Amino acid sequence: MTETTTNNRIIRWLTYLMFMMFAMTSDSVGEIIKEVKVAFSVTNAQASLMHSLPMLGIAMSGLFLGFLADKMGRKPTIILGLAVFGLACYSFLVANDFVFIVSLMTLSGIAVGIFKTGALALIGDISTSTRQHTSTMNGAEAFFGVGAIIGPLIVAYLINQGVAWQWLYVIAGGVCTLLIVIALWVRYPRYMRTHADEAESVSLLQSLKLVKNPYALGFSVGAFLYVAAESAIYVWMPSYLVCDATSLRATYDCYSSGMAQTLAIYSVTAFFVLRAAGRFVGIWMMAHFNWALVLMLFSGAIVVCFFAGLAGGKHLALYLFPLSGIFMSVIYPTFNSKGISCFPKHQHGSIAGVILFFTAAGAAAGPLIMGLVSDAMGGDAKYGFIVATVFAALLFAGLVYNYLADPTAVRLREIEAQEYKDA
Template identity: 50%
Template sequence: MTTNNLTTLRWLTYMMFFMFAMTSDAVGVIIPELIGQYNLSMTQASAFHYAPMIWIAISGLCLGFLADKIGHKATILIGFTLFALACFTFAISNNFIIFVLLLSLIGIAIGLFKTAALALLGDLSPSNHVHTKTMNTVEGFFAIGAIVGPALVSYMITAGVSWVYLYVLAGVLCILLSLATLKVRFVAKPKAISDQPPSLKQTLLMCKDLHALGFSAAIALYVATEVAIYVWMPTLLKTYQGEWTLLATYALTIFFVLRAVGRFMATWLLNIFSWQVVMLVLSIAIFLCYLATYLFGVNAAVVSLPLSGLFMSMIYPTLNSKGISCFAKHQHGSVAGVILFFTALSAALAPLLMGVVSDYFGHIQYGFALATLFAALLMLAMLYNWWRNPAQLRLATV
């Protein structure tokens, strides 16, 4: 395969993650609009986030093996078709239930093309160290999309344009990426070493593997900590009345910018320090940001929560790449699906639980107390990873 073709494949993957982030990370800006427009509780409005995440989880677990079975290209194109269809349908609907159903279809689509893209990145990487650096670059483009999406929604709302057109724009981008996918040549599908073809049964058996479960659990804790920011931080900071109102207004944008900067710094950091040390230090910093919010309330949150984006930046792509690299290339689609299942399940349930807790106690600050617990558990998991280094042997032999 030529260098130009490999470069095209990498850029195609970058733009997939950019497109995904445009829609998924804009929900924090959209939810306050939904609450006002449809007179919803925080628990009801959070369906805009947890519905697609639940279906990403189901799709990743039940359909992740397709990337190994029918190939990356076919799986990506199926996902793109479903994604574009759902996005364009947003323009002809004005019903909250229909929106949730469309987001569920988007979740299925993302589960398909994201697992295929993650498997493709593994196949393109000659070592787990290169895989980790590549994954951080890919997540850097995700972080850029996470900046663009909320910014577009904020501009649309200010200009009097409906937020649904964010999805129309994402649909147009999806069509362009589909055309690029049709033209580019993909790497050959890796041959399985065992006689068992990729299937849902093989994926479910992989759920018994301690390395798959360990990395999935760590990623789930990280995701529970991160989604609290982009789903509920705008709601929390609406109660802020201090001197830094401008910072509160752009807090989510600042969080996404710092997360993007951190991910592009990952290559430099990972060349100097071991990934275990980096994960431990960053998880401690995240916990301290949440602890400050828990102890001092919204006055501290206006600074500490956006700042946490810089520390969150490298954790997900690094853990994700290491988890996938623990397995042979012909299993990358399946294990990516397993990890994506726990990722999306956490992304769905954590903000939902935060919404339920906040409704019960009467304020979103109680939801962030729960998020502080998630951050503490993540820190303990990274401490164990640094102390015992449980994946060392598997990463050295696969």
């Protein structure tokens, strides 16, 4: 095994662990909000800032700082982002004020935008083809799915043991410190620019211009629609599945069997487990099948799960909504991979930032729109899921077009020949 192969393997695992660490904190926010509302007597709207402001931080950081990975290089950008994230995590040890907590979460979101765009760009540097790029991206998102399971479990365990939830961030800070040490030690691959003046062309202005590119815009809108639909599951599914929101004892009494009641309680965990499992399978699928066909079929299955779950009521949704996690598993990492792969490697950081902006915007705007519609219709979460079904249907329509017209085929072949021929 060559030194380059060993380094690339270490870098790949470093990337996977970064995604897992980020998910441990971001997908635990629902459990944390319950504690913060009691501790600081804040309203639902105020508590929602713990989700929306970090997402806004990621979005702004991705759009306005994504070019750093192309300007400064992958390694300095990743270390910078990890250092800021670690500082924010350790600061939770002294966070005993709501405004301070939200500020730290927002800072961590900005940091995530920095190191994630660097990591996404780095995946292109260690990939030998656009197909391998997609498989690696699915691997990274699979570990994100693992983090999404681990994080809430850690929070629940800490709370049950009488330990402050802030220690989740201290644990994440410890993982972050380890990742910084590994990042400093490992040798990163060099990526070569094709023209001498391209170094000067990498800038915020050039990054913002990418938004108008049809490939960047197409995959970014797809990411927005996907994340907006996905967020309905972990934000609004628990509210939709309850039997009586006014009575704690009657919350799940409408489910006749004990197994159904248990599934209702752990429905979000079931969704995350199925999504994570699907992403590990997706590593193999994307290496063997037409990615456009897989995405079209899977997005159609999501629409079926959502529509049937609404039409059949909560007793059917109890099974179909978590099941959608399998079909959601490969969509976002493939969007990320193919969107980035439509551009030369010296722009991978910038385009990753653009897609990340739309991703975070979907995560912030989707649940908000669903909540507003539900409130306008009397507070029933069913109407929010109708909105989510519309998002899913629009995504399916776009992926049907993508499969039939195959608008990226020529572009991906050109990039394959230009950027990966010597890999």
